[in-house]
Amino acid sequence: MAVSTDESIRTRDGTIARRQGARPCCADVPAAMEDVRRAPLDRQRALLSALADPTRLEMVHLLCRAGELCVCDFTAAFDLGQPTVSHHLRILREAGIVTCRKAGQWVYCAVDRAALKWLVGSLLEIV
Amino acid sequence: MAVSTDESIRTRDGTIARRQGARPCCADVPAAMEDVRRAPLDRQRALLSALADPTRLEMVHLLCRAGELCVCDFTAAFDLGQPTVSHHLRILREAGIVTCRKAGQWVYCAVDRAALKWLVGSLLEIV
DNA sequence: CCGCCACATTGACGTTCATAAATACGTTTG
């Protein structure tokens, strides 16, 4: 593959951008990638994907307003089977977004605000 | 179904909670649901699900640090086929998270910080 | 004008996920 010398390209606004080689863009970005990988990307993604489902997001909204709800409250509110509700609550619990306490035969759930605040903070860092 | 009168239940910490009827929890929450549905849940969910994918989240991270990148930068950085990268960028673009400008035969992408800030603000509202 | 390049689109494939039915578990009540 032939490699030409530097060349200048015209950008949309008419300015001249100086670039190197035959492939003006596609500059190496391994250094930046290192920083990216070091970031707590996994936890961020776990929280985001737990919240990305419409049912679970509505659950969190409802729970934030109600403060504390038991599982049967969700089954009554969401027109979903009890196993499905339990499934979603498990995902939210494993993501650290909700905490559950057992009282008698009921399980009361609440939002872990610290987790949501951490997510917000981590998003603010990259903006 | 028989409905009993008020009854008291024992909670985990030993306190007595007074509840009504045969089904102590599962109180009606339609009023709260109304408020929830009125909230901009859809946009919130769209942004969250766009960010929930590990590749797309890393793209946004990288893009926030780099400021502006063309599509071939991503194909070089992510070890993915060009159609796959294009697919992810389309989702991010349709979600309003990234904006694209065409310069020559390259397409340069940048993060719409306002969108991310809106998401952060909407999350802070419910916490 | 023809070939190359960056990027977008289409179609297909394998995987993941949400949901429901059936079942199991632990607690309360009679």
Add this chain to the structure above:
DNA sequence: CAAACGTATTTATGAACGTCAATGTGGCGG
């Protein structure tokens, strides 16, 4: 102890998603 209730788990199914190969599109250079 047995029945009833709230909740968790298992299993199966259909839909959605990420990925790739092939192809299409538009701009740039020889």
